[in-house]
Amino acid sequence: MLTDRQLLILRAIIDDYIQTAQPVGSRTLSKRDDLTFSSATIRNDMADLEDMGLIEKPHTSAGRIPSEVGYRYYVDHLVEKQIIDERETGRLEERLKQSSKESEILIRQAADLLSDLTNYTTVALGPNSQSERLARVDFMPLDERRGVVLIVTDQGHVEHRTVMFESRVAPEVIEETIRLLNDRLVGTAIGQLKVRIGEEVAKLQLAQRQQYENMMQLIQSTVGIQTPSSLYLGGKKNIFNQPEFQTLDTLRPFLEWIDEQERLTHWLESLPNREIYVSIGSENGIVALQNCSVITSDYTLDGKTFGTIAMIGPTRMNYRHGVQMMGQIIEALRRTKLDE
Amino acid sequence: MLTDRQLLILRAIIDDYIQTAQPVGSRTLSKRDDLTFSSATIRNDMADLEDMGLIEKPHTSAGRIPSEVGYRYYVDHLVEKQIIDERETGRLEERLKQSSKESEILIRQAADLLSDLTNYTTVALGPNSQSERLARVDFMPLDERRGVVLIVTDQGHVEHRTVMFESRVAPEVIEETIRLLNDRLVGTAIGQLKVRIGEEVAKLQLAQRQQYENMMQLIQSTVGIQTPSSLYLGGKKNIFNQPEFQTLDTLRPFLEWIDEQERLTHWLESLPNREIYVSIGSENGIVALQNCSVITSDYTLDGKTFGTIAMIGPTRMNYRHGVQMMGQIIEALRRTKLDE
DNA sequence: TATTAGCACTCATATTTAACGAGTGCTAAT
DNA sequence: ATTAGCACTCGTTAAATATGAGTGCTAATA
Structure with missing residues (x-):
């Protein structure tokens, strides 16, 4: 079981790492306003967190980074269930409404919107006819x-x-x-x-x-001959801005994978039907996405079951913001009327 | 005016550079079977070729690489008008025939075929309705x-x-x-x-x-509402194997540009109508493609005017082979019957 | 007993220096 | 006109060194 302080530290490490993409050291943490303990105290707790497998160090003299288990804990325990922000959802609904009444275009727009809001890549799957x-x-x-x-x-x-x-x-x-x-x-x-x-x-x-x-x-x-469900990719460029994809070794598998439309479709179709679901790192079982996390959700348009939307970012993604935005978009889509 | 020997040397430099992607030195050339002169002689001619702007050196102690002017000369004077290889064209026609009778699928297949044959990226534009x-x-x-x-x-x-x-x-x-x-x-x-x-x-x-x-x-x-002409991209991955695109600085602009479907369509539509045309390096006027050459051609399917197909590779592309393959594919498409 | 200051130690990264060698341009000999 | 010879250039590679962020442990402190 984690002490309150350990929880605080774990959360601080992940929040910090999500922002900077750099291993977080004890001294950096001790300078934060919300952590009043000395770096030595923090070091002790960090050692415990590491023993529990929640964080790890890239090498001896680096700070700590969250492990996949750590992210899992963070997502399950530290990301509070988001409440729909009515004003924001309304604004999104408005932007969707303006684009078109055609469901196809609406979905594209939603995917683009979501990737703009989060700076991650978005994949949207239309209805399966x-x-x-x-x-x-x-x-x-x-x-x-x-x-x-x-x-x-x-x-x-x-x-x-x-x-x-x-x-x-x-x-x-x-x-x-x-x-x-x-x-x-x-x-x-x-x-x-x-x-x-x-x-x-x-x-x-x-x-x-x-x-x-x-x-x-x-x-x-x-x-x-079954026509494939329509697939739309939004914000593919965003990946270029992620520090973990600045080398060809990481970038290439990702891009090659995301460009394979058919495989992508099957993958989205095979996802379990649920509301918002977060898959962290290797959990998704796809080699090309082993350093990525995915937030997926089925969505409805005008209240009718429609398709699946997924957000793909580095494992070090902003889960809190991502889950929030996904929720908003889904809600906005649900409220969008196709005819009126 | 170029002497015979200078011509021979220019051709050797370009052929060699196309294959190796490395600057070509005088000693390397002197060891070729088709060049019987000493390295010093070759050096003198190289200096002349450089004065004429046909080749250039990346830095003092490197070999020479072709300049855009050099490639232009090479394509215009040293790439002989290819004669259609009947057997090869027949084989391509056969492979196209097998895929489908649907024009849309045929075009895709042709683009894939062309990029497989050349290892470059291919873009095919369908008919404009x-x-x-x-x-x-x-x-x-x-x-x-x-x-x-x-x-x-x-x-x-x-x-x-x-x-x-x-x-x-x-x-x-x-x-x-x-x-x-x-x-x-x-x-x-x-x-x-x-x-x-x-x-x-x-x-x-x-x-x-x-x-x-x-x-x-x-x-x-x-x-x-005009539906956009159908666009198909083949062999996008091929770019990853080109040595000049092993760095993000070169790769990123290319990938971002090629993913912009709408711009790509406009570009293809704006190309002058002709048979096979080669655009070298900055000639195409597109910043993202300044290190690329493009072989374009309009094509007919079953004899009817149809669309445009383009092959995009590094400036150091194999023009001879590229032009040859483009010719074969176009001829194969022309011969393909849609109904029978 | 829990926390913290202090310090030796580790290790990736950056910087410097030196050695290397492919290739050139020029000159003088053939 | 061609070529052998040689000094010179300059990018690349490797080794040597310095830097510093960060850790783990121990002993002092509240």
């Missing part, structure tokens, strides 16, 4: 042999794909197929469409089947 | 107050935008408006749509105008 429901299917012929299949979801997202016929298909067959699909499949989750179309084909009478099977299968193959 | 022509407009109601406007171009590109009504609009009015637009505007360049809709509104009879004006203006406002 797989879970949305079919509102309508339509088909537009382009010429004799090509056409566009349109899929509209209940959330107003539209996807389209150009298809090519093997041979000419009668317009009536197309029309009838589309009508059939609309009749039977509206309300189906997009992710299930492929299977459901297969089922519908199986249900067809033999006579119908010959007519519609080709067309249906064509559509089936197009909806099978 | 502004110049394509309207094939069809359609509207899909989502609910009482929202709907999706769909715009299909003659090239098969589809764009969609969600619109919100101020008040309820009768389905017949919507239908009629769409019919009107399709009747009158099919074939119009997308870039002109906004103006043309305005003209059509003006032509309406007073009675009609009251009915349709709102709806038309709503559509007008959506087509006014």
Whole structure:
């Protein structure tokens, strides 16, 4: 168990280190207004904190830096649950409102806003259309042999794909197929469409089947291709200002990792669904991010579940401010109305 | 005017420097099989080449490196017009064919291929939809107050935008408006749509105008937003392997510049239309690219004018190979059929 | 018993100095 | 016209040294 003084010292070390990125020595601490003890006393406590694994020294004659365990303790015990600052949230909401009504643009704006506020890099993942429901299917012929299949979801997202016929298909067959699909499949989750179309084909009478099977299968193959959820990266440049990323050895893995859109998407999708969650250093299990911490959260837009947003900074990130800002943005997004 | 020997030496210096990234000394050159002269002789010619501004020395006791003027001379006089290697082009065509029939994906694939072949970074700009022509407009109601406007171009590109009504609009009015637009505007360049809709509104009879004006203006406002041409970046990582980008001072401006999608698009769009063009060092006028050379070219896909592709590497890039590969890729794209 | 002053010791970083060697330019010989 | 020879330049590397921030321990103090 930590004494009050040790707690005070731990907190001071982390706060100081977060600001300066330099190991913190006992003498520096003793000069702080909130620490009235001599450097020797502080040294003794520091030795204890080190024994407990909360802080460590880069080498004998340096000051101490927080260990990952230390950060964990700090985040869990010393970062007070933030209360939403109404004025600030209102201001953010206002800025979001001004940008656009399009959800896509709103998300981008939110990511940019968050990285501006914190000076860290932000990744925002849009809604995964797989879970949305079919509102309508339509088909537009382009010429004799090509056409566009349109899929509209209940959330107003539209996807389209150009298809090519093997041979000419009668317009009536197309029309009838589309009508059939609309009749039977509206309300189906997009992710299930492929299977459901297969089922519908199986249900067809033999006579119908010959007519519609080709067309249906064509559509089936197009909806099978899942469009990746939209991904947006904000404030990528910010990393250049972090002292721990001033060398290529650290910078390169980070940049290479963050540029791999697909992997990034999977990673965000695989995060456990929760409100704000902080992952410290190697906790995230990603080699390229071993010196980074991540604050993630699912967010809702206009009250509806939407996607995931993540803030990535060095392990030595300002957790207090980061968590606070993340909370504000999420709240602002939640309050933003898409229509009015 | 350059003597034959000076030409030989200039070429050797540049070839050598392109490979090693190290200043080239007279003794190194004299050991080459194609240079039979003594180091002293070479030194004399080097001094002349330096007087002419074709090469320069980083400091007194280093070898020589090519100047921008030198590279220019090299590219203009010493890089022979490449002849398309049929076998190689065929192989590239094959690899493109395998990836997809979707133009978007083909372009990405081409960019990736080009950067793999050269180890430089590639930027590809897709077609600018502004110049394509309207094939069809359609509207899909989502609910009482929202709907999706769909715009299909003659090239098969589809764009969609969600619109919100101020008040309820009768389905017949919507239908009629769409019919009107399709009747009158099919074939119009997308870039002109906004103006043309305005003209059509003006032509309406007073009675009609009251009915349709709102709806038309709503559509007008959506087509006014121009979607940016699709941009694709390939082989961004390659820059990390270039010795001239091993320091943050050089790396950072490059990465910051290349990540600015909008600026990149404008830059590519502003390039003069031509076949293969080489811009050396500061010639491109971009501060962040002052140590880079760029090989650009417009390309056609399936014979149709399509977009622009650019290859960015250090000034010390392998121009011969770069130009050759660019030629091959462009030819392969030209031959690729979109439908069959 | 808890705190603090004092001091020897450690070790990364900065500074200085010296040695090295790749490359040049010039001169004189071929 | 070409080349061998040589003094000179200057960036790079390595070793030697100095600096100083910070620690751990011990003994004095409240």
